[in-house]
Amino acid sequence: MLEFNVHKSYSTKNRTVNINCSAKIEGSFTTALYGKSGIGKSTVLRMIAGLETPNEGEISFNGIKWFSKKEKVNFSIAKRKVAFVFQDFNLFPNMTVEENLRYASKDGVISPLISSLLESVNLSDLLLNFPNQLSGGQQQRIAIIRALCQEPDLLLLDEPFSALDDESISELIHEIELIQKQIDIQVLVVTHRKDVVLKMADLVICMDENGNTTQGKPKDLLTRSF
Amino acid sequence: MKLFVLFFLFLTLFSSCNQKSEKTTIRIATAANMQFAMDSIASVFELKNNIRCDISTNSSGMLTAQIEQGAPYDVFVSANMKYPTKLVQSGFGQEPVVYAFGKLAFVYSKQLHFSSIKEALYSPKIKRIAVAEKKTAPYGIAALKYLDSIEYILTHPEKIVYGESISQVNQYLKSKSVDAGFTSFSFIQKFGDDYNYFEVDPSFYREIKQGACILKHGIKNHEEESELFVGFLSSTECVSILKHFGYLVK
Amino acid sequence: MDYTPFFVTFKLAFLTTLILLVIAIPVAYFLAFSKMRGKIFIESILMMPIILPPTVLGFYYLNFLGPETPIGQFFENTFGISFAFSFEGILIGSIIFCTPFMVSPLINGFRSIPKNIIESTLLLNKSRLNAVRKVYLPMIKKSIWNAVLLTFAHTIGEFGLVLMIGGKMEETNVASVAIYDEMNALNYDTAHHYAIVLLVISFVLILFLNYLTRNNRTTIA
DSSP: OEEEEEEEEEEOSSOEEEEEEEEEEOSSSEEEEEOOTTSSHHHHHHHHHTSSOOSEEEEEETTEEEEETTTTEEOOHHHHTEEEEOSSOOSOTTSOHHHHHHHHSGGGOOOHHHHHHHHHTTOGGGTTSOGGGSOHHHHHHHHHHHHHTTOOSEEEEESTTTTSOHHHHHHHHHHHHHHHHHSOOEEEEEESOHHHHHHHOSEEEEEOTTSOEEEEOHHHHHHHTO | OHHHHHHHHHHHHHHHTTOOOSOOEEEEEEEGGGHHHHHHHHHHHHHHHOOEEEEEEEOHHHHHHHHHTTOOOSEEEOSSSHHHHHHHHTTSBOOOEEEEEEOEEEEEETTOOOSSHHHHHHOTTOOOEEEEOTTTOHHHHHHHHHHHHTTHHHHOGGGEEEESSHHHHHHHHHTTSSSEEEEEHHHHHHHGGGEEEEEOOTTSSOOEEEEEEEBHHHHHHOHHHHHHHHHHTTSHHHHHHHHHTTOBOO | OOOHHHHHHHHHHHHHHHHHHHHHHHHHHHHHHOOOTTHHHHHHHHHGGGTSOHHHHHHHHHHHHSTTSHHHHHHHHHHOOOSSSSHHHHHHHHHHHHHHHHHHHHHHHHHTSOHHHHHHHHHTTOOHHHHIIIIIHHHTHHHHHHHHHHHHHHHHTOOHHHHHHHTTOGGGOOHHHHHHHHHHTTOHHHHHHHHHHHHHHHHHHHHHHHHHHHOOOSSOO
C-alpha cells in the first residue's frame, strides 16, 4: 500500500510552481498519475523515489514511513528500493545490454528471473548490442527490466512512452502486463495521455491546476469529464 | 588509452637513458655577443680541464634578472660591467674581472659601397638599421650613444629597428631583414665575407668593458671549477681566441 | 644533430599530460556538478592562462615560487625540489599553463552526460566513485582524448614560459627554445631541422585531434 500527501513549491524564471498531491493506493496493480504537462506529476513521482525532497508532507509504503517532515524521516534512495524508468537516456551507452543488466544486478550476476523476463519479451537475442543499436521501444523494455534487477517493491515509470510511436506503445504496455504476471509488483506510471491511462491502469489519480487530486477508476473519471 | 600511455612511457624511458656521463658540468650564462667566441673558448677549456660547460645564451639583462631570481648558473660572462656590478651589490656574484673590451661595428650589405658610416646612415639605399634594445643590451646602449651624438635618432627615427639582444640584430642582418646594423665585431669574424663594415670610433661611446664573475651558485657548488674558468679567460689561449673574434684585450 | 631537446619536450609533454589528467578529472567533476557558490571564480581562475601572456605567468611564477622566494626556499631545503630553472620547474609551470586545456573539455564532457543517466546510477545504488569509473568516464572518452591531445600538443608548443622559468639549462632546453637559440646563433640548418620535426609532429597531433572531433561514431549514443 502506497500512501502519500506531498507538497512542494519552487520558482523557475517565469513562474512559480505549486505542487500538491495526495493519494492512497491499495492492492497490487497499475496506477496512473494523470494530468496536464507542467502540473508536477513527474516531480511527485521523483519525490516518491527520493530523487527530490518535498517541502511538506508524508510518504509511506506498506506501513513504513519513507518520508515525514514532522517526524524528520527521510529514507535514502537505496533504502526505498524502488525501480525508476525515465522517458529516455536510461541505459548506459558505453555498455552492452548485457553489461547494463549485470551492472544493475547484485554481484554482477543476472538472476534467472531477469533472464526469463528477457525471454518472455523476446529480448534475449539483443544482449550483445549497444543501446544505440536498439529501437526506442526495445530500449525502454530493457530499461524496465534493468530497473527490476534490484528486486524492487515498486516500479515507477516517468512518461515512459513519450519517445515512442503508437504501435510501440501498445506493444510496451502489453509487455509490462506480461512482466507483472511473472512478478507481483505495483506500478505507478506518470502520463499525460488519456488513451494510455485507459489501456493500462486500474486506478487513476488526476491532478488539476488548483492543486486538487481525485482518485478513481479510469473509466469513471476520464470518460465523464468529456 | 593504454596504447597511448605505453607509447609515451617508452618515450620517457628513452629520454632518461639519454643522460650524459658524469663529468663535472659548470653552467655559464653567456652574453649574446659572446656566443660565437664562447663556443671556441668552452671547447678548449673542456679539453684542457675535463670539465663540461653548459652554455646558456641570452641578453645580459635577462640573464641578470634570472640570476637574481635564483637561476643556478655558476659563471656569468657579461657584455658589460654594469650587470656584474649589480649582481655584486645584490649578493649574487663575486667581484667581476674585465676579460675583454668589445668593439662596435656598423655592418651593411656587400652589394653597397660607402666611404663612411655617416654616408651610409643617410643614404636612401639603407632603409632599415638594426640596433639592440638599450634597456638590456650593452651593445645597444653603445650604438644608441653613437647615434645620439650625431643626432641621428631625432631626424631618422623611422629607420631604426630594435632587436631584443645583439643576437637578434645578427639574425636580422643574416636574414637580410635589415640593410644595416650595429653589432659586435665577432659577427664580422664569423660572417665577414658577406658584408661590408666600419668600426665605430670608440671615442663616441664609452668603451664596452666586458666583465665576468663567479656567481653565488658557483661558489656554493663548483667553486674550484668556476675559478678555473674565470682564470682561463685571461690565459694566452683564450686571449688569442678573443682577439680572433674581434675583441680588444689589454 | 642533437635530439635531446625533443626528448626533453616529449618528457615534459607526457608528464604534464599524465599528471594533469589525474588532477583534472576530480576538479572537472567538481566544477561540472557542484552547486557551490563562487564556483565560477574557481573556474575563471583556472581558465586564466588562456588569455594571460606567458610572460605574465612566468613573472608571477618566479616571484612566488622562484628559488629566492620563501616558498621556493622552503621546498628547496625540505624536499630538494627547485621550482624554477630545473625540469621540475618547467613541469609545474606547464601544468599550470595547460590546466584550462585539460579541464575545459572534461567539464564539457561531464556536463554533456544526460541527467537521467546520472540519476539512473543513483537509483541503482551506485557510489559516485563507482559511477564515475564505470559510467561517466567511459561515456566521455572522446572528451578525455580531446583534453589529452590538446594538452599534449599545447605543451609541445610552449615557449615563453619555459624560456622564462627554465633558464635554458640542459634539462630545460625544450625543442621550441632550442630552435630559438639556434636561430640566434645563426645556425639556420639546425634550426630548420628542429623546426621541421616539430612541424610534422604538431601536424599529426592536430590531424588526429580533428579526426577525433569530427568522427562521431563512438559508442556514445
